[in-house]
């Protein structure tokens with residue numbers, strides 16, 4: 001029997017679960033408000049805050065880390081790599097700390113797992129990090145040769161929900177054509193063709209719909225004009241695109257539940273902005289149907305926002321002509337992390353090495 005701690009830092013939360021083999025013993029979700037996180041200039045600066053929150057939570061649960069066999073974290077912005085379980089090594093930790101490929105909360109998953117595991121002489125892993133890259137070559141090309149599209153998305157949950165949806169359709173994931181929409185702090189829409197995500201919007205760097213925290217795709221020249229307006233530094237522009245865009249920019253909150261409270265109180269602008277987010281998400285689902293040549297077995301909607309039936313309805317009425325819509329609120333990320341670590345601990349699979 002293996003005892004596994006899974007750590008999942010998202011842009012608006014830190015999720016922690018303890019598993020006995022593949023069976024979850026408990027899960028805790030620590031939610032972080034915009035004001036709580038805005039005191040940190042970089043994601044790396046949040047390290048001690050998030051690590052302490054995890055240790056305090058385990059202490060409250062009377063859970064002793066001595067019993068653990070491995071720690072697994074959600075992987076971050078590394079070089080583009082294949083899907084699978086990776087052992088966390090010094091090279092990976094360095095790349096995550098230097099944030100060469102960008103800043104995102106998931107960078108902390110590998111680092112926290114590594115630091116905690118080191119203290120207990122047990123292995124640390126990451127599974128299906130946000131940089132899993134299975135794009136078709138044609139999807140990489142943009143109209144500006146200096147800029148290549150990247151595959152940055154909720155790979156861990158997209159793959160887990162892809163498998164679950166295929167199984168609900170009584171198909172193998174490797175035989176199905178699926179569109180998965182993950183609605184979290186960022187929004188990613190992936191085209192899964194026979195087990196590979198052949199196209200997906202870069203959910204971090206400004207592609208696809210806007211989301212609770214991201215600006216999404218913008219008119220390029222208008223963006224360039226704003227960059228050169230003299231009003232903003234590069235760091236300020238980055239913030240407007242990454243953490244301070246979307247709902248945060250329009251409505252000053254990253255919390256969709258709060259937006260619904262605004263709507264209930266008669267805020268018509270909040271209603272328009274929320275509907276625009278649903279509309280743009282639906283349009284991106286349409287684009288992924290084209291990536292799959294219109295041969296779509298089903299559409300899966302998942303992520304924290306998928307708990308809200310009204311929001312899901314705003315999307316599904318616009319896309320159900322493409323294929324049937326299945327809803328999986330929340331995520332299967334914690335289970336997918338534990339299963340990835342378990343496959344390696346049990347000898348079923350060899351851990352990949354990040355180079």
Ligand SMILES: Nc1ncnc2c1ncn2[C@@H]1O[C@H](COP(=O)(O)OP(=O)(O)O)[C@@H](O)[C@H]1O
Nearest residue numbers: 010011012013184185254255256304305307308
């Ligand atoms: N029950 C709910 N109803 C509506 N929105 C929710 C619910 N639970 C979470 N959310 C929203 O989901 C978003 C976060 O999604 P989640 O997948 O947990 O995020 P992340 O992993 O990106 O931090 C937030 O906007 C949050 O307000």
Ligand SMILES: CCCC(=O)OP(=O)(O)O
Nearest residue numbers: 010011153154184185186
């Ligand atoms: C980095 C891409 C995945 C993503 O957007 O995650 P969050 O929704 O947790 O920000």
